[in-house]
Amino acid sequence: MTDKPTALDLPMVNPLPASTQKYFDACKEKLGIIPNVLQAYAFDIDKLNAFTGFYNDVMLSQSGLSKLEREMIAVVVSSINKCFYCLTAHGAAVRELSENPALGEQLVMNYRSANLNARHKAMLDFAALMTESSHRIEETDRDKLRAVGFSDRDIWDISAVAGFFNMTNRVASATDMIPNPEYHPQSR
Numbered sequence: 001m002t003d004k005p006t007a008l009d010l011p012m013v014n015p016l017p018a019s020t021q022k023y024f025d026a027c028k029e030k031l032g033i034i035p036n037v038l039q040a041y042a043f044d045i046d047k048l049n050a051f052t053g054f055y056n057d058v059m060l061s062q063s064g065l066s067k068l069e070r071e072m073i074a075v076v077v078s079s080i081n082k083c084f085y086c087l088t089a090h091g092a093a094v095r096e097l098s099e100n101p102a103l104g105e106q107l108v109m110n111y112r113s114a115n116l117n118a119r120h121k122a123m124l125d126f127a128a129l130m131t132e133s134s135h136r137i138e139e140t141d142r143d144k145l146r147a148v149g150f151s152d153r154d155i156w157d158i159s160a161v162a163g164f165f166n167m168t169n170r171v172a173s174a175t176d177m178i179p180n181p182e183y184h185p186q187s188r
Contacts, residue, residue, distance in 0.1 A: 005036035007176035010043035017045055023052070033180045035089065037168075040177055051168075058164045064154040065123075065161070068097040072120065073127045073161045075107040080131045083169035088179035090165075095187035104187070119148045126155075127162040 016024065020042065027034050041048035059070050071093040078086035087108050095104030106114035111124045122144050129137060145155050171177070 005040040005178055010040075012039060012042040013045055016042065020045055020048065033182050036178055036180050037085065037089070037172070040175065054164060058157070058160045063157045064151055065157050068094065069120070069123060070157075070161050071097055072107060072111075072124060073158060074165045075104070076111045076124045076127050077131050077162050077165040078169050079108055079111065080128060081166065081169040081173070083165075083172050085172040085177040085179045086165060086169055088183045092183040092186040099187075101188050119150070122148045123150070123158055126158055130159060130162045131166055 013020075015021070024034050024038065027038065038048065038052070041051050059067070059074075063070070065073075071090050074086060074090040075094050078090060091104050091108045094107055095101045098104065103114055107124075111128070116124065126137075126141060126145055129141060142152075142155055145158070146152075150158070
């Protein structure tokens with residue numbers, strides 16, 4: 001395994017701007033690591049800030065979706081796209097947030113095998129449809145989400161999370177982004 005976060009030769013800005021260093025220090029304190037995705041983007045601070053701004057918006061901002069639901073979407077999208085980095089990192093998050101290692105593994109392998117409630121099944125079916133063939137989405141697909149209690153704002157948020165991970169999966173795969181080894185044993 002390499003010390004580089006990707007297969008590309010794009011070294012981090014050195015020294016990091018004070019605000020970026022503060023963010024990395026906060027990650028290290030809270031998570032025990034600086035996620036490789038952040039280190040990968042740190043070759044260009046503007047790109048790093050754009051990435052973290054969008055990530056924080058879709059994954060951490062006020063929403064009708066719980067943090068676990070957003071992580072579940074991330075894992076299902078990443079499973080369809082076979083993104084090693086995101087399956088590793090977000091699979092660990094699902095295991096931790098759900099306190100159910102089996103659920104995390106089921107979502108990684110095949111979410112349809114998990115014992116999901118109607119809300120989560122509809123949400124993940126929509127994220128899968130969006131990932132596999134978004135051009136086929138019709139009003140009936142949004143109606144299925146409404147029928148299990150999702151608001152139109154929630155549907156927007158489901159779409160934003162799925163869209164974000166479809167983009168990041170492709171970047172991570174194209175650059176051979178390597179997940180931090182610390183993710184593998186977490187919450188098992």
